[in-house]
Amino acid sequence: MADSTHNEPSTNERPTPHTLHPLKKIEIIVKGEREPFVQDLLDRSGVSGYTIHRDIAGKGESGFHEGHLLFNDKASLVMFFAVSDESKIQKIIDGLTPLFEKSSGVMFVSDTKVVRLKKFLGDE
Template sequence: MNAVTLYPLKKLEIILEGAHREFATDLLDRAGVKGYTIVGNLSGKGSHGLYEGHLMFNEDDVLIMIIAAVPAELVDPLLEGFQPFFEAHSGVVFVSDIQVGRLVKFRD
């Protein structure tokens, strides 16, 4: 059996209001991120209390999470791009170490 080769990347989990989705995806696109997954209707508890994840009027009124696997060299520029945004808006970015088997999906 052949061993699977794994490559290190960083995973960004960006949680923000759906109304700001375009800002976040534009920042990721301009940084050269090759792809991401968007999960809607999040529920949870944070500094402002419990948040129920259900559609009220449209997708702008709910929390979303954008998940992206990126090379380590993109993390600092992306965090710098998100910092001013999160100083004015609610949300958070989580960064963790991951490994992937198909590096071509995430790097040029």
């Protein structure tokens, strides 16, 4: 976790190589069958990268979903997170909002900070 920190204010007034830059973080939890859709959405949104946790367990409106089933890779939940500027995160929100009208899943958007800003803004 070299690049993001907790939401603590930077104590350093003067810009240094370790200056923290504010960005947005999105966390998405969907059923495994939606993984290709969300991945495609993230790829098209222009974010420079993302992390996927597969096979996670949890409880939501539709009940409990067990993770790490031995011979079923499709039933459990999958979690994505990505960090980028607000405009790219907004593109992701625009794609997920209609999806969640019908399909179960959640997304959380929060403020975060990173040191290597360029790494997270990708190709402008």
